[in-house]
Amino acid sequence: MNKKAVVLVNLGTPEAPTTVKVREYLETFLSDRRVIKMPPALWQPILQTMILPHRPQKSAKLYQQIWTKDGSPLLLYAKTQQKLLQKRLPNYRVEIAMSYSHPRISETMDKLLQDGIDDITVLPLYPQYSGTTVGSIFDEVSDYFRGTDKIVDLHFIHSFYQEPAYIDYYAQKIRQRLQETPVDALLFSYHGLPKSYATDGDPYPQECRETTELIMQRVGNVKYFQTFQSKFGPGEWLKPATDTTLKGLPHRGYKKIMVIAPSFVADCLETLQELEIENKGYFMTHGGEQFIYLPPFNGDPQFADLLAELVAKKS
């Protein structure tokens, strides 16, 4: 009989909000050639001499603002979703894996193969495809199996930005929240990407646009903006930027806003710290009156329903 597994893959997280652990995590993350496309001979000296000596300390302080008593929110939510999905898929073994922290993709694969699993569905926890995230997971999974004698049936899911269950979830949450607290506008903030990656063919910005449009078709007639956040490094990134936009909105008359981050399936540094603390600060100090942050799925059982549906359709 087939022994099947689903592996939920997300980015990863430092093991602790300390300079040492954040440095370890950032070095792994920023050495991925899908993430930083500069040739390593150019990039590694910059990373080692200009970034790793300073950024981990700064970053660790930000992680401390969002850390829970049980650890990193991203990992906690991944584990909750794993348990919830496991209940919905009794014929599958459900595991998690992280691109840049433990359990690494190779560690999870080792475990599954040792247990005789012969059918693996890899489900990256990114609704929109980007080479920097989903593509990088594909490379790591295929690296794992290339040249080995232990290949299994493999299913690789590349995105779910337009899945009705995903769109409906957001549309419903937004409508519900708007009934409780009307706002002047919605702001969809997606994780950003260097502009050149998109010019070179990464379909990410288009998938983000389609997600926003599909959600808004169901939300109805409300003013909305779409922006990109989390710019890193000196190059040009996708625009408009979340921070610049938020600083300008109050002056344009949008003083009460609701912020949605549909490219994240769980809260993490980029939402809890960057959106809810940093960007909320920009907005409020520039004349904003109300900043409502609508969290992503996190531990919501409805997300496990969505994942179960995806697996049923695509594995």
Next chain:
Amino acid sequence: MNKKAVVLVNLGTPEAPTTVKVREYLETFLSDRRVIKMPPALWQPILQTMILPHRPQKSAKLYQQIWTKDGSPLLLYAKTQQKLLQKRLPNYRVEIAMSYSHPRISETMDKLLQDGIDDITVLPLYPQYSGTTVGSIFDEVSDYFRGTDKIVDLHFIHSFYQEPAYIDYYAQKIRQRLQETPVDALLFSYHGLPKSYATDGDPYPQECRETTELIMQRVGNVKYFQTFQSKFGPGEWLKPATDTTLKGLPHRGYKKIMVIAPSFVADCLETLQELEIENKGYFMTHGGEQFIYLPPFNGDPQFADLLAELVAKKS
């Protein structure tokens, strides 16, 4: 809406049974590092100076014995199965690809992506998994997508050696043929593999053994042997060898035999020439009286049923 495709992948074939075309084909095939694991620095001089100057001419003569007026049997059967499977899967686009001849895997992928396909099931036409065949296809498919911005949902099927529809097909054909013409023994001849590949972990010999046993459980109480054919090069290959076994069987009292080649889904040089001409010759000149060759699926619509079932279960 999803636009889905199934790609049936087989080994390939020379474009024509001529020395030039066979040389071209053999050079591609024998340069695959999954097929010949020797380091290229050692292997390429051997290939270029000892094999390619002589073998293509010899091999072309063998291909001439099996060539049809419409071309290579392997390719013709692949095209027939493509058409039959297409009728059974109206929601998929069905294509073929060859590891070492046209349409190459990359050519077929290019075509599918250009047409906006975003869900591809790769179905290697090898019932038993081996790194040299299915593994090599996996490497080529993952090479195609590694580092690109054009990833799709991918499903990779690694074997079907134990699929009930596959086993039942052979069991039924063998029983039927035995009723018409009883024989002294059955001989299951599988394509061989260097013994070291199996020692290093290739599960191929075990999957062959399981296929034979599952078929024989349904065929019932008939004497049978299992062998490996198509040895190439000086090293030790899996044993017992088909040719040695066939030469010895008449003296052991097995003068009427039926030969089955379950590792091939369609007739090709290894079955039509090596089994039906060369090995039949060995058997008959060593005292054999009747040599019945039971062909693989070829253009049988039942194979398309089996493939459709596999796709439904595994994509």
